[in-house]
Amino acid sequence: MSSVENLRPHLPHVRRMLRDLPGIVGVGLGVADDDSATSVWRVYVDGSDRPREAEVPASLLGLPTRIVVARATVPTAAPPFITAGASIETNHNKGAGSLGCFARDSSGHPVLLSCAHVLFPGFKVIDKLAVYSPDYSSCCSGGVRIGRPVYDPNQKAQPTEGEEWVGGYHDGQWTGGFNWIPAKVRVMGTVVNGHASETDCAMARLDPGVKFHNAWQVNLGSTVTSIPIKGAVTDGLGIAKGPPVGTLPSHEQYVRVYNAVNGRLRFGTMLSNTLSEPDVADPDRIIMRVGMSDPRDHGSGSKTNVNQFMILPRPSPIPGQSLSDSYHNGEELSFEGGDSGSVVINHENRVVAMIIRAGPIDEYFKLDRSAPEFAHVGNLGIATPIGPVLERLHVEIPAAEDGWSGTTPSAGGPVHIFLGGSPSSAELAQRRGVEQLREQLRTSLLGRLLLGKIGQHRREVRELLTSVRPVAAAWRAMQGAAFYHHCVQGVRTPGHNIPAVINGVSRAQLADTMLPLLLRHAGPVLRRDLERYGPKLIGLLLPVETIQDVPLVLARPRVRS
Numbered sequence: 001m002s003s004v005e006n007l008r009p010h011l012p013h014v015r016r017m018l019r020d021l022p023g024i025v026g027v028g029l030g031v032a033d034d035d036s037a038t039s040v041w042r043v044y045v046d047g048s049d050r051p052r053e054a055e056v057p058a059s060l061l062g063l064p065t066r067i068v069v070a071r072a073t074v075p076t077a078a079p080p081f082i083t084a085g086a087s088i089e090t091n092h093n094k095g096a097g098s099l100g101c102f103a104r105d106s107s108g109h110p111v112l113l114s115c116a117h118v119l120f121p122g123f124k125v126i127d128k129l130a131v132y133s134p135d136y137s138s139c140c141s142g143g144v145r146i147g148r149p150v151y152d153p154n155q156k157a158q159p160t161e162g163e164e165w166v167g168g169y170h171d172g173q174w175t176g177g178f179n180w181i182p183a184k185v186r187v188m189g190t191v192v193n194g195h196a197s198e199t200d201c202a203m204a205r206l207d208p209g210v211k212f213h214n215a216w217q218v219n220l221g222s223t224v225t226s227i228p229i230k231g232a233v234t235d236g237l238g239i240a241k242g243p244p245v246g247t248l249p250s251h252e253q254y255v256r257v258y259n260a261v262n263g264r265l266r267f268g269t270m271l272s273n274t275l276s277e278p279d280v281a282d283p284d285r286i287i288m289r290v291g292m293s294d295p296r297d298h299g300s301g302s303k304t305n306v307n308q309f310m311i312l313p314r315p316s317p318i319p320g321q322s323l324s325d326s327y328h329n330g331e332e333l334s335f336e337g338g339d340s341g342s343v344v345i346n347h348e349n350r351v352v353a354m355i356i357r358a359g360p361i362d363e364y365f366k367l368d369r370s371a372p373e374f375a376h377v378g379n380l381g382i383a384t385p386i387g388p389v390l391e392r393l394h395v396e397i398p399a400a401e402d403g404w405s406g407t408t409p410s411a412g413g414p415v416h417i418f419l420g421g422s423p424s425s426a427e428l429a430q431r432r433g434v435e436q437l438r439e440q441l442r443t444s445l446l447g448r449l450l451l452g453k454i455g456q457h458r459r460e461v462r463e464l465l466t467s468v469r470p471v472a473a474a475w476r477a478m479q480g481a482a483f484y485h486h487c488v489q490g491v492r493t494p495g496h497n498i499p500a501v502i503n504g505v506s507r508a509q510l511a512d513t514m515l516p517l518l519l520r521h522a523g524p525v526l527r528r529d530l531e532r533y534g535p536k537l538i539g540l541l542l543p544v545e546t547i548q549d550v551p552l553v554l555a556r557p558r559v560r561s
Contacts, residue, residue, distance in 0.1 A: 006466050006481065007039065007063060012092065014041055014060050021055055040066045080133075080144045081211040084229055084403070085342065087260040088112075088133045090119060090149065092126045098259035098341040099133065100354050101229050102212045102404060103395040105150075109205060110212060110408050111395060112147060114341030115356055116177030116202040117301035119149040123173040124301070131204045147204035151176060160195055177202040178303055179392050196291045196304035200356040201389045206408040215403035216258045218265045227258070227265075230349040231399030232386050238352040241284040242269025242312060245371045248323045252347050255311060257355060257381060261338030262455070268311040268381060271365070286310075292359060292382060302357065307388075309353050310364065311335070311344065311381035312373065327372040330448035334358070334378030334456045344383050351397055353383035360525040378456045378525050433491035433547075440551035447554045453533065457526045461518070468521050471514075478510045479503055490547035497545055511538045 007029060015027045026044040043056055043065050056065055084101040097118030105111050112131070119131065131147045157170035165173065166180045178197035206212060214229040233239075243249050249269050257266045270286040278285065286309060293304035313333040315326040335358035344353040358379035361367065367374045390396060398404040441447030464471045465480075475481065479502040490496040500507060515538065519530055540553050 006462070006475075007061070009462070009466050010061055015091075017060065018043060018056070024056075040064045042066055042068050044068050080146055080209075081213070082112075082133055082146055083213050083215055083217050085216045085258045085260055086133045087338075088114065088118065088131050088146075088341070090121065091128070091130055091132065092121055092124055096261045096338050098261060098339060098355075100341045100343040101351060101397060102206075102214050103203065103390075103393075103397045105203065105205075106394045110406060111150065111203040111205055112212075113201065113203055113343070113354070113389070113393070113395070113397075115200050115302075115354070116174075117200060117356075118341045119202040119204055120151070120174045120177070120301055122299060122301045123175055125151060125169070125172055125174050145207060146210050147206045149202060149204045151202075164195060166195055174202075175303075177392065179388060181306065196293075196306045198305070198307045198388050199384055199392045200302055200305060201354065201384065201392055203393050203395060208408050210408045211406070212408070213403055213405040214397070214400070215405075216265070218258055219263060220265075226403075227256070227345075228349060228401065228403030229343070229345060229351060229397070230401060230403065232351040232390065232397040233346070234387065234390070237282065237286070237385060238348075238350060239270055239286075239309075239346050241272040241286050245368075245373055246323065248326075249314065249317070254314070254317065255344050255346055255352065257311070257335075257339065257342050257344050259339055259342040262336065264332075265316070266313055266335070266381075267316050268313045271310040271312050271380070273310075287385070288364075292357070292364070294357070294359075305356060305382065305384070307385075308356070309344075309381075309383040309385060311353075311355075311383055312361075313377055313379075313381065314373070324372060327376055330442070330445070330452065332378075332452040332455050333376050335381035336379065336456070337459055339381060343386070344381075350399075351386050353385050354389055355381050355383045357382045360523060362524050362528075433494065437491065437547065437551065441554065444551065444555035447551055449533070450537065450554065453529055457529065460523060460526050464518060464521055471517050471521055474513050474517055478513050479505045480510055480514065483507065483510060487547055494548055495546055498547065507542050511542065 011027070011029055018024050018027055023045045024043060028042045028044065029039070041060055041063055045067055056067060059065060082099065084099065086099040087096050088099045089096050097114055100113045103111055103113050120129075129149055130145050131149060133144060133146050151169060151174040153169045155168035155176055157165035157168040157173070157175055159165055160180075165171070166175050166178065168174075168176050177200060179199045180195045180197055216227040216229070218225045218227060239255055240253060242253055253269050255268050255270070257268065258264070270284070272285050273288050274285060277289075279287070288308050288310055289306065291304045291306050292308065294302070297303060313335060315329055315331050315333065318326065318329075335355065337358060339355045339358060342355045343351045344355065346352050359382055361374065361377050361380050364380065369375050386397075438451065441451050465475050466472060482502045483498070486496070486498045486502075490498055515530065515534055519527055519534075522530060541550060544550055544553055
């Protein structure tokens with residue numbers, strides 16, 4: 001049986017297969033209600049208009065279906081309250097992104113800003129396209145609708161010599177969030193020909209009654225800190241390049257990025273491209289004038305980007321701490337796909353840019369990895385200066401000392417939200433187990449390293465296991481999903497024994513088969529970390545009998561990272 005994580009990329013396809021059946025209000029991935037830990041498609045139906053059992057297939061893509069009667073929608077006097085940085089998805093989801101911040105459109109209406117590829121995944125415009133927050137895809141009751149993406153079907157896209165349609169609407173696709181210009185292709189990461197864009201941006205009109213606040217609500221351990229967004233930089237770039245190697249950044253050189261997808265406040269500084277020509281408007285050469293892309297761009301709804309910032313992630317500044325010591329705090333120094341749409345603010349709390357992608361640092365710069373600033377870094381944050389975004393969408397970010405806030409004008413009707421049912425005992429046990437494991441792993445250097453690398457590479461490993469045929473086939477043949485299931489069971493039930501052998505395949509055989517395959521198909525950063533840490537971690541973890549042994553084993557050796 002495939003694991004939930006392996007099947008998650010197929011969830012949008014299954015939703016599309018079932019959405020036309022009467023009474024179906026959502027589809028999620030989960031377990032059967034009997035707590036057997038059997039993975040199923042949970043098909044949520046409206047109790048007042050539920051489909052007949054025979055209308056729902058018994059299984060889809062090899063996984064059983066289970067009909068779940070959702071609790072009825074009820075009106076609430078308290079409308080949704082959304083802050084900047086919230087996790088958002090659409091009902092045509094290809095992964096969560098970030099609500100960057102709120103703005104005012106040319107008609108004075110409040111809108112949310114994000115990336116075009118977050119609000120229009122794969123460039124698609126579907127019927128009843130809507131934005132939800134938070135985590136719409138977890139199940140049908142996991143998200144509250146907050147708005148509708150804005151597009152103009154009368155703004156016609158234009159064909160290019162590369163048989164692309166750009167700049168507007170064509171045949172169910174929207175490319176109006178991209179400012180098309182000729183690109184320098186096959187340079188510094190660009191792997192596609194054709195037009196490039198200075199922007200990857202879109203907006204959504206907020207639903208009536210939604211309360212909003214341009215402030216980040218950042219969880220700093222036991223406290224929640226509010227960081228207000230005080231408008232946007234509209235004169236110049238609003239930030240300078242970072243300091244020379246070996247020097248701590250000044251207060252004015254730091255930028256900050258936050259989104260609720262990963263729940264972390266990131267600090268960074270701007271990298272300077274010394275190969276570019278001097279520019280009066282950009283004396284520090286921090287605007288990268290070359291194209292950046294990824295082979296998966298078209299599937300996600302992105303395009304080659306030019307004229308972007310590159311943000312080097314840095315440790316959170318701690319007064320009195322040296323540069324060298326700051327890089328031993330165990331922080332994950334990498335951006336990821338879920339950061340798309342997040343805004344970047346400077347030391348004055350004003351927006352200077354919007355994150356549009358993450359990219360391995362090795363793809364863009366030849367670096368001396370012995371320098372602490374580069375030795376621990378995974379992905380750079382690639383960001384559009386905020387000026388072109390505001391100009392493209394014809395919006396403004398109001399300046400307010402405490403962050404612009406308000407309530408979207410309403411006709412007075414109640415706002416309906418979906419109330420989810422209580423989590424099962426198995427789900428609660430798994431949540432408790434995961435948090436306990438994290439706390440124990442954070443007590444050792446190697447444990448913190450493992451947590452950081454899991455967070456950095458989780459998405460790519462999932463994609464390899466589900467989308468790369470040799471890797472997926474080996475994972476199935478070598479009982480990878482079965483071993484994974486026992487690890488999950490061990491999180492839920494402390495003391496659960498993880499078998500040494502399943503169906504004649506040992507853990508060592510699984511590791512010996514999968515590691516070379518992952519190395520062969522991984523990107524450069526994941527490959528580097530697998531080569532550096534993989535054999536050591538495998539050697540330490542193969543003998544463990546329960547999942548609770550992992551933090552103890554990793555705490556014993558003295559390993560230099």
